[in-house]
Amino acid sequence: MIKVEGLTKRYGRNVAVQGISFEVEKGQIVGFLGPNGAGKTTTMRILTCFMPPTQGTAHVAGFDVLEEPMQVKKRIGYLPENPPVYPEMEVEEYLAFVGRLKGIPSAELAKRVDEVAERCAVADVRKKLIAKLSKGYRQRVGLAQAIIHNPDVLILDEPTAGLDPKQIHETRDLIRSLAGEHTIILSTHILPEVEQTCDHVVIITKGRIVATDSVQNLTSRLRGQEAVAVQVSGGEEPVIRQRLEQVAGVSRVVARDTHNGVYSFEVESLPGKNVRAEVARAVVESGWNLSELRAVALSLEDVFLELTATEKPGEGDKQ
Numbered sequence: 619m620i621k622v623e624g625l626t627k628r629y630g631r632n633v634a635v636q637g638i639s640f641e642v643e644k645g646q647i648v649g650f651l652g653p654n655g656a657g658k659t660t661t662m663r664i665l666t667c668f669m670p671p672t673q674g675t676a677h678v679a680g681f682d683v684l685e686e687p688m689q690v691k692k693r694i695g696y697l698p699e700n701p702p703v704y705p706e707m708e709v710e711e712y713l714a715f716v717g718r719l720k721g722i723p724s725a726e727l728a729k730r731v732d733e734v735a736e737r738c739a740v741a742d743v744r745k746k747l748i749a750k751l752s753k754g755y756r757q758r759v760g761l762a763q764a765i766i767h768n769p770d771v772l773i774l775d776e777p778t779a780g781l782d783p784k785q786i787h788e789t790r791d792l793i794r795s796l797a798g799e800h801t802i803i804l805s806t807h808i809l810p811e812v813e814q815t816c817d818h819v820v821i822i823t824k825g826r827i828v829a830t831d832s833v834q835n836l837t838s839r840l841r842g843q844e845a846v847a848v849q850v851s852g853g854e855e856p857v858i859r860q861r862l863e864q865v866a867g868v869s870r871v872v873a874r875d876t877h878n879g880v881y882s883f884e885v886e887s888l889p890g891k892n893v894r895a896e897v898a899r900a901v902v903e904s905g906w907n908l909s910e911l912r913a914v915a916l917s918l919e920d921v922f923l924e925l926t927a928t929e930k931p932g933e934g935d936k937q
Protein backbone atom coordinates (compact mmCIF):
# COMPACT_ATOMS: atom_id res chain seq x y z
CA MET A 619 0.00 0.00 0.00
CA ILE A 620 2.97 2.29 0.68
CA LYS A 621 6.29 1.90 -1.05
CA VAL A 622 9.21 4.22 -0.36
CA GLU A 623 12.41 3.74 -2.36
CA GLY A 624 15.71 5.54 -1.89
CA LEU A 625 14.01 8.63 -0.50
CA THR A 626 16.25 11.59 0.31
CA LYS A 627 15.26 15.07 1.46
CA ARG A 628 17.75 17.89 1.85
CA TYR A 629 17.05 21.28 3.34
CA GLY A 630 19.95 23.26 1.93
CA ARG A 631 22.98 21.47 3.29
CA ASN A 632 21.04 19.67 5.98
CA VAL A 633 20.04 16.11 5.04
CA ALA A 634 16.80 15.25 6.85
CA VAL A 635 16.33 11.77 5.34
CA GLN A 636 18.94 9.87 3.43
CA GLY A 637 18.08 7.15 0.95
CA ILE A 638 15.40 5.44 3.03
CA SER A 639 13.33 2.54 1.70
CA PHE A 640 10.45 0.66 3.30
CA GLU A 641 7.09 -0.88 2.46
CA VAL A 642 3.81 -1.06 4.30
CA GLU A 643 1.29 -3.79 3.41
CA LYS A 644 -2.44 -3.17 3.22
CA GLY A 645 -4.12 -3.19 6.64
CA GLN A 646 -0.86 -3.02 8.60
CA ILE A 647 -0.26 -0.60 11.40
CA VAL A 648 3.34 0.46 11.35
CA GLY A 649 5.24 2.45 13.95
CA PHE A 650 7.73 4.92 12.57
CA LEU A 651 10.02 5.11 15.56
CA GLY A 652 12.88 7.54 16.05
CA PRO A 653 14.17 10.35 18.23
CA ASN A 654 13.42 14.03 17.64
CA GLY A 655 14.96 15.22 14.41
CA ALA A 656 15.28 11.67 12.97
CA GLY A 657 13.31 12.58 9.83
CA LYS A 658 9.85 11.22 10.68
CA THR A 659 7.86 14.38 9.98
CA THR A 660 9.83 14.99 6.80
CA THR A 661 8.97 11.49 5.51
CA MET A 662 5.29 11.95 6.40
CA ARG A 663 5.14 15.30 4.65
CA ILE A 664 6.54 13.72 1.51
CA LEU A 665 4.05 10.83 1.69
CA THR A 666 1.17 13.29 2.08
CA CYS A 667 2.39 15.41 -0.87
CA PHE A 668 3.10 18.46 1.32
CA MET A 669 6.57 18.66 -0.15
CA PRO A 670 8.61 16.85 -2.78
CA PRO A 671 11.57 14.59 -2.08
CA THR A 672 15.02 15.66 -3.28
CA GLN A 673 15.60 12.13 -4.60
CA GLY A 674 13.87 8.78 -4.64
CA THR A 675 10.23 7.81 -4.99
CA ALA A 676 7.20 7.21 -2.80
CA HIS A 677 4.03 5.46 -3.90
CA VAL A 678 0.72 5.34 -2.05
CA ALA A 679 -1.85 2.80 -3.30
CA GLY A 680 0.21 2.55 -6.50
CA PHE A 681 0.27 6.32 -7.17
CA ASP A 682 3.49 8.32 -7.26
CA VAL A 683 3.41 11.27 -4.81
CA LEU A 684 5.14 13.51 -7.34
CA GLU A 685 3.31 12.47 -10.49
CA GLU A 686 -0.22 11.94 -9.17
CA PRO A 687 -0.58 13.95 -5.96
CA MET A 688 -4.36 14.35 -6.34
CA GLN A 689 -4.82 10.57 -6.44
CA VAL A 690 -2.56 10.19 -3.41
CA LYS A 691 -4.32 12.90 -1.40
CA LYS A 692 -7.70 11.28 -2.04
CA ARG A 693 -6.42 8.09 -0.46
CA ILE A 694 -4.60 9.58 2.52
CA GLY A 695 -5.80 10.98 5.82
CA TYR A 696 -3.19 13.01 7.69
CA LEU A 697 -3.03 13.97 11.33
CA PRO A 698 -0.09 16.35 11.75
CA GLU A 699 1.59 16.71 15.14
CA ASN A 700 -0.56 19.76 15.84
CA PRO A 701 -3.99 19.01 14.32
CA PRO A 702 -5.24 21.71 11.96
CA VAL A 703 -8.32 22.51 14.00
CA TYR A 704 -9.99 25.90 14.01
CA PRO A 705 -10.65 26.95 17.61
CA GLU A 706 -13.50 29.29 16.66
CA MET A 707 -15.50 26.53 14.91
CA GLU A 708 -17.85 24.02 16.46
CA VAL A 709 -16.72 20.40 16.11
CA GLU A 710 -19.56 19.50 13.75
CA GLU A 711 -19.06 22.63 11.67
CA TYR A 712 -15.33 21.95 11.37
CA LEU A 713 -15.80 18.30 10.32
CA ALA A 714 -18.34 19.36 7.66
CA PHE A 715 -15.88 22.02 6.47
CA VAL A 716 -13.07 19.47 6.06
CA GLY A 717 -15.49 17.02 4.44
CA ARG A 718 -16.43 19.60 1.80
CA LEU A 719 -12.74 20.34 1.16
CA LYS A 720 -12.19 16.63 0.61
CA GLY A 721 -14.95 16.56 -1.97
CA ILE A 722 -17.66 14.66 -0.06
CA PRO A 723 -20.98 15.35 -1.84
CA SER A 724 -23.38 17.56 0.21
CA ALA A 725 -26.05 14.86 0.25
CA GLU A 726 -23.68 12.51 2.12
CA LEU A 727 -21.89 15.03 4.28
CA ALA A 728 -24.15 15.09 7.37
CA LYS A 729 -24.21 11.29 7.53
CA ARG A 730 -20.45 11.09 7.20
CA VAL A 731 -19.91 13.71 9.94
CA ASP A 732 -22.20 11.64 12.21
CA GLU A 733 -20.25 8.48 11.46
CA VAL A 734 -16.77 9.86 12.15
CA ALA A 735 -17.91 11.80 15.23
CA GLU A 736 -19.34 8.56 16.61
CA ARG A 737 -16.28 6.53 15.58
CA CYS A 738 -13.83 8.94 17.20
CA ALA A 739 -15.92 9.46 20.35
CA VAL A 740 -16.53 13.18 19.83
CA ALA A 741 -20.30 13.00 19.20
CA ASP A 742 -21.04 14.30 22.71
CA VAL A 743 -19.12 17.53 22.03
CA ARG A 744 -20.22 18.09 18.44
CA LYS A 745 -21.90 21.43 19.26
CA LYS A 746 -18.92 22.70 21.30
CA LEU A 747 -16.36 25.20 20.14
CA ILE A 748 -13.04 23.49 19.46
CA ALA A 749 -11.33 26.13 21.65
CA LYS A 750 -13.25 24.72 24.66
CA LEU A 751 -12.14 21.12 24.17
CA SER A 752 -9.49 19.26 26.15
CA LYS A 753 -6.35 18.21 24.29
CA GLY A 754 -7.61 14.59 24.18
CA TYR A 755 -10.90 15.58 22.54
CA ARG A 756 -9.08 17.91 20.16
CA GLN A 757 -6.80 15.05 19.11
CA ARG A 758 -9.83 12.85 18.43
CA VAL A 759 -11.40 15.63 16.36
CA GLY A 760 -8.06 15.65 14.47
CA LEU A 761 -8.46 11.91 13.85
CA ALA A 762 -12.09 12.36 12.79
CA GLN A 763 -11.06 14.94 10.16
CA ALA A 764 -8.30 12.60 8.96
CA ILE A 765 -10.77 9.77 8.27
CA ILE A 766 -13.73 11.82 7.04
CA HIS A 767 -13.18 10.87 3.38
CA ASN A 768 -12.60 7.22 4.35
CA PRO A 769 -8.99 7.10 3.10
CA ASP A 770 -7.13 3.84 2.52
CA VAL A 771 -4.08 5.17 4.37
CA LEU A 772 -3.80 7.10 7.62
CA ILE A 773 -0.62 8.98 8.49
CA LEU A 774 -0.45 10.05 12.12
CA ASP A 775 2.40 12.23 13.38
CA GLU A 776 3.02 11.74 17.12
CA PRO A 777 -0.70 11.16 17.76
CA THR A 778 -0.39 10.93 21.55
CA ALA A 779 2.10 13.77 22.14
CA GLY A 780 0.99 16.05 24.95
CA LEU A 781 -1.88 13.82 26.14
CA ASP A 782 -2.35 12.59 29.71
CA PRO A 783 -2.11 8.82 30.41
CA LYS A 784 -5.88 8.24 30.18
CA GLN A 785 -6.13 10.16 26.91
CA ILE A 786 -3.08 8.26 25.58
CA HIS A 787 -4.79 4.97 26.35
CA GLU A 788 -8.04 6.04 24.67
CA THR A 789 -6.25 7.40 21.60
CA ARG A 790 -4.20 4.21 21.19
CA ASP A 791 -7.37 2.10 21.46
CA LEU A 792 -9.03 4.26 18.83
CA ILE A 793 -6.05 3.97 16.48
CA ARG A 794 -5.97 0.21 16.89
CA SER A 795 -9.67 0.03 16.10
CA LEU A 796 -9.05 1.92 12.85
CA ALA A 797 -6.41 -0.58 11.67
CA GLY A 798 -7.60 -3.22 9.23
CA GLU A 799 -10.00 -0.81 7.55
CA HIS A 800 -7.13 1.62 7.05
CA THR A 801 -3.41 1.09 6.57
CA ILE A 802 -1.73 3.20 9.24
CA ILE A 803 1.70 4.75 9.74
CA LEU A 804 2.15 6.33 13.11
CA SER A 805 5.24 8.25 14.09
CA THR A 806 6.51 8.27 17.63
CA HIS A 807 9.66 8.52 19.71
CA ILE A 808 8.24 6.24 22.40
CA LEU A 809 9.00 2.50 22.19
CA PRO A 810 6.00 1.31 24.29
CA GLU A 811 3.70 3.20 21.92
CA VAL A 812 4.89 0.94 19.13
CA GLU A 813 4.65 -2.19 21.28
CA GLN A 814 1.08 -1.40 22.33
CA THR A 815 -0.30 -0.11 19.06
CA CYS A 816 1.62 -1.44 16.05
CA ASP A 817 2.24 -4.75 14.22
CA HIS A 818 5.41 -3.59 12.53
CA VAL A 819 8.10 -1.05 13.19
CA VAL A 820 10.49 1.00 11.09
CA ILE A 821 13.24 2.53 13.21
CA ILE A 822 14.79 5.70 11.89
CA THR A 823 17.61 7.70 13.37
CA LYS A 824 19.57 10.58 11.86
CA GLY A 825 17.73 10.25 8.56
CA ARG A 826 18.54 6.56 8.09
CA ILE A 827 16.57 3.39 8.74
CA VAL A 828 18.36 1.18 11.24
CA ALA A 829 15.81 -1.64 11.58
CA THR A 830 12.50 -2.83 10.17
CA ASP A 831 10.75 -5.79 11.72
CA SER A 832 7.55 -7.08 13.21
CA VAL A 833 7.00 -5.84 16.75
CA GLN A 834 6.91 -9.45 17.92
CA ASN A 835 10.36 -10.21 16.50
CA LEU A 836 11.74 -7.03 17.88
CA THR A 837 10.48 -7.51 21.41
CA SER A 838 11.58 -11.13 21.53
CA ARG A 839 15.04 -10.00 20.48
CA LEU A 840 15.03 -7.45 23.25
CA ARG A 841 14.11 -10.14 25.73
CA GLY A 842 17.47 -11.75 25.31
CA GLN A 843 17.54 -13.64 22.06
CA GLU A 844 20.84 -12.99 20.47
CA ALA A 845 21.48 -12.01 16.90
CA VAL A 846 24.92 -12.09 15.31
CA ALA A 847 26.01 -9.98 12.37
CA VAL A 848 28.20 -12.05 10.05
CA GLN A 849 30.12 -11.01 6.95
CA VAL A 850 31.34 -13.73 4.66
CA SER A 851 33.10 -13.76 1.30
CA GLY A 852 34.45 -16.42 -1.03
CA GLY A 853 31.18 -18.34 -1.53
CA GLU A 854 27.73 -18.15 -3.10
CA GLU A 855 25.09 -16.36 -1.03
CA PRO A 856 22.41 -19.13 -1.02
CA VAL A 857 25.01 -21.75 -0.09
CA ILE A 858 26.41 -19.65 2.76
CA ARG A 859 22.95 -18.89 4.00
CA GLN A 860 21.93 -22.55 3.94
CA ARG A 861 25.07 -23.53 5.86
CA LEU A 862 24.40 -20.87 8.52
CA GLU A 863 20.82 -22.08 8.88
CA GLN A 864 22.14 -25.58 9.66
CA VAL A 865 24.20 -24.42 12.66
CA ALA A 866 22.72 -25.86 15.88
CA GLY A 867 20.80 -23.21 17.87
CA VAL A 868 20.20 -20.92 14.88
CA SER A 869 16.55 -19.91 14.49
CA ARG A 870 16.68 -17.63 11.45
CA VAL A 871 19.14 -16.20 8.96
CA VAL A 872 18.34 -12.86 7.33
CA ALA A 873 20.44 -11.68 4.36
CA ARG A 874 21.30 -7.99 4.86
CA ASP A 875 23.36 -6.63 1.97
CA THR A 876 26.11 -7.46 -0.46
CA HIS A 877 29.13 -5.36 -1.19
CA ASN A 878 31.94 -6.40 -3.55
CA GLY A 879 31.30 -10.10 -3.03
CA VAL A 880 31.04 -9.75 0.77
CA TYR A 881 27.69 -11.03 2.02
CA SER A 882 26.20 -9.74 5.26
CA PHE A 883 23.75 -11.81 7.27
CA GLU A 884 22.02 -11.50 10.57
CA VAL A 885 21.93 -14.85 12.29
CA GLU A 886 19.34 -15.17 15.05
CA SER A 887 19.62 -17.79 17.73
CA LEU A 888 17.19 -19.55 20.04
CA PRO A 889 16.91 -18.05 23.54
CA GLY A 890 19.91 -18.85 25.71
CA LYS A 891 22.03 -20.18 22.82
CA ASN A 892 25.33 -18.59 21.98
CA VAL A 893 26.04 -19.62 18.40
CA ARG A 894 29.01 -17.38 17.66
CA ALA A 895 31.73 -20.04 17.92
CA GLU A 896 29.71 -22.55 15.86
CA VAL A 897 28.94 -19.95 13.19
CA ALA A 898 32.64 -19.05 12.92
CA ARG A 899 33.60 -22.74 12.65
CA ALA A 900 30.97 -23.41 9.96
CA VAL A 901 32.24 -20.52 7.82
CA VAL A 902 35.92 -21.33 8.16
CA GLU A 903 35.46 -25.10 7.67
CA SER A 904 33.55 -24.37 4.45
CA GLY A 905 36.62 -22.57 3.12
CA TRP A 906 35.04 -19.06 3.17
CA ASN A 907 36.44 -15.87 4.65
CA LEU A 908 34.88 -14.47 7.79
CA SER A 909 35.34 -10.71 7.85
CA GLU A 910 32.99 -9.85 10.68
CA LEU A 911 31.22 -11.58 13.54
CA ARG A 912 29.54 -9.48 16.23
CA ALA A 913 26.53 -9.63 18.49
CA VAL A 914 23.79 -7.26 17.39
CA ALA A 915 21.15 -7.78 20.05
CA LEU A 916 22.93 -5.35 22.31
CA SER A 917 23.41 -2.79 19.61
CA LEU A 918 19.70 -2.89 18.85
CA GLU A 919 19.02 -2.28 22.51
CA ASP A 920 21.57 0.51 22.32
CA VAL A 921 19.55 2.03 19.51
CA PHE A 922 16.54 2.16 21.79
CA LEU A 923 18.55 3.56 24.65
CA GLU A 924 19.82 6.20 22.31
CA LEU A 925 16.28 6.88 21.12
CA THR A 926 14.90 7.40 24.58
CA ALA A 927 18.02 9.15 25.88
CA THR A 928 17.81 11.88 23.25
CA GLU A 929 14.21 12.64 24.18
CA LYS A 930 14.15 16.00 25.95
CA PRO A 931 11.14 17.50 27.69
CA GLY A 932 9.32 20.02 25.52
CA GLU A 933 10.91 19.04 22.21
CA GLY A 934 7.83 17.14 21.13
CA ASP A 935 5.81 20.36 21.42
CA LYS A 936 7.74 22.30 18.79
CA GLN A 937 6.34 23.46 15.42
Ligand SMILES: Nc1ncnc2c1ncn2[C@@H]1O[C@H](COP(=O)(O)OP(=O)(O)OP(=O)(O)O)[C@@H](O)[C@H]1O
Nearest residue numbers: 629632633634652653654655656657658659660661
Ligand atom coordinates in the same frame (compact mmCIF):
# COMPACT_ATOMS: atom_id res chain seq x y z
N1 LIG B 1 11.95 23.25 6.99
C1 LIG B 1 13.14 22.82 7.40
N2 LIG B 1 14.29 23.49 7.07
C2 LIG B 1 15.50 23.03 7.48
N3 LIG B 1 15.70 21.92 8.21
C3 LIG B 1 14.62 21.21 8.56
C4 LIG B 1 13.27 21.62 8.18
N4 LIG B 1 12.40 20.71 8.67
C5 LIG B 1 13.15 19.78 9.32
N5 LIG B 1 14.46 20.07 9.26
C6 LIG B 1 15.57 19.28 9.83
O1 LIG B 1 15.49 17.98 9.27
C7 LIG B 1 15.77 16.99 10.25
C8 LIG B 1 14.61 16.02 10.37
O2 LIG B 1 13.48 16.71 10.92
P1 LIG B 1 12.05 16.06 11.11
O3 LIG B 1 11.14 17.13 11.63
O4 LIG B 1 11.67 15.35 9.88
O5 LIG B 1 12.35 15.00 12.26
P2 LIG B 1 11.35 14.24 13.21
O6 LIG B 1 11.87 12.87 13.31
O7 LIG B 1 9.95 14.41 12.74
O8 LIG B 1 11.51 14.98 14.58
P3 LIG B 1 10.41 15.65 15.51
O9 LIG B 1 9.79 14.56 16.29
O10 LIG B 1 11.26 16.55 16.37
O11 LIG B 1 9.45 16.41 14.63
C9 LIG B 1 16.09 17.75 11.53
O12 LIG B 1 17.50 17.89 11.62
C10 LIG B 1 15.43 19.08 11.32
O13 LIG B 1 16.11 20.09 12.03
